[in-house]
Amino acid sequence: MDMTQLPTVAKKIYHPCKKCGCERYQVVTSHTGPTTARLECEVCKSKSLFKLEEPKRTRTAVPKKPxxxxxxxxxxxxxxxxxxxxxxxxxxxxxxxxxxxxxxxxxxxxxxxxxxxxxxxxxxxxxxxxxxxxxxxxx
Ligand SMILES: [Zn+2]
Incomplete structure (x- = not known):
């Protein structure tokens, strides 16, 4: 999954569930921070934290000189x-x-x-x- 923004609350995302041990549709129940959200597994109802991966910053081409x-x-x-x-x-x-x-x-x-x-x-x-x-x- 390639996301740059948190999925909106109440949206379902396909995400691995620890309890189920496989990917499940999980509902975003709330946002806990700018890159974190709470998920609830549709199948087992267990709650987990979803963390958005930090976008990879492109390194500047100019090397820093002393x-x-x-x-x-x-x-x-x-x-x-x-x-x-x-x-x-x-x-x-x-x-x-x-x-x-x-x-x-x-x-x-x-x-x-x-x-x-x-x-x-x-x-x-x-x-x-x-x-x-x-x-x-x-x-
Ligand atoms: Zn589950």
């Missing part, structure tokens, strides 16, 4: 894209200087970086290994 790995890959792709777009000569990073969005900078420790956000005190910079928040404009 989040950290894909995140790192996304970062590298972002950095590469920024580097390809910004051919400017990098400005040496100095917390006293002011940097604007789009500026290419050279940090003594982190190396080449691209300013993607800037406010009065801080800049958000994409470096090759990760994105960092740096201070600037510290006159």
């Amino acid at each position: 989040a950290t790995k894909s995140k790192a890959a996304a970062h590298v792709a972002r950095f590469t894209e920024l580097r390809d777009k910004n051919g400017d000569k990098p400005r040496p990073y100095n917390m006293k200087s002011e940097f604007e969005v789009g500026t290419v900078l050279e940090h003594p420790k982190f190396g080449l970086g691209f300013v993607i956000l800037a406010n009065l005190q801080a800049i958000q910079v994409v470096f090759e290994d990760e994105e960092r928040s740096l201070v600037h404009n510290r006159a």
Whole structure:
């Protein structure tokens, strides 16, 4: 039997009866849950529980990649894209200087970086290994 929904109450279904030891017409007397119903054998009147089989879930074709790995890959792709777009000569990073969005900078420790956000005190910079928040404009 291939059912995806519970048979309605008072409906008869052909179902194995334990007491009779064979398949019998059984009446659905009530629903006890979203996938369970009570049955009553037409022949021996014994009551049993009917459980709907869970529909088999189709597995998604896309295998899950480790989040950290894909995140790192996304970062590298972002950095590469920024580097390809910004051919400017990098400005040496100095917390006293002011940097604007789009500026290419050279940090003594982190190396080449691209300013993607800037406010009065801080800049958000994409470096090759990760994105960092740096201070600037510290006159
Ligand atoms: Zn029976």
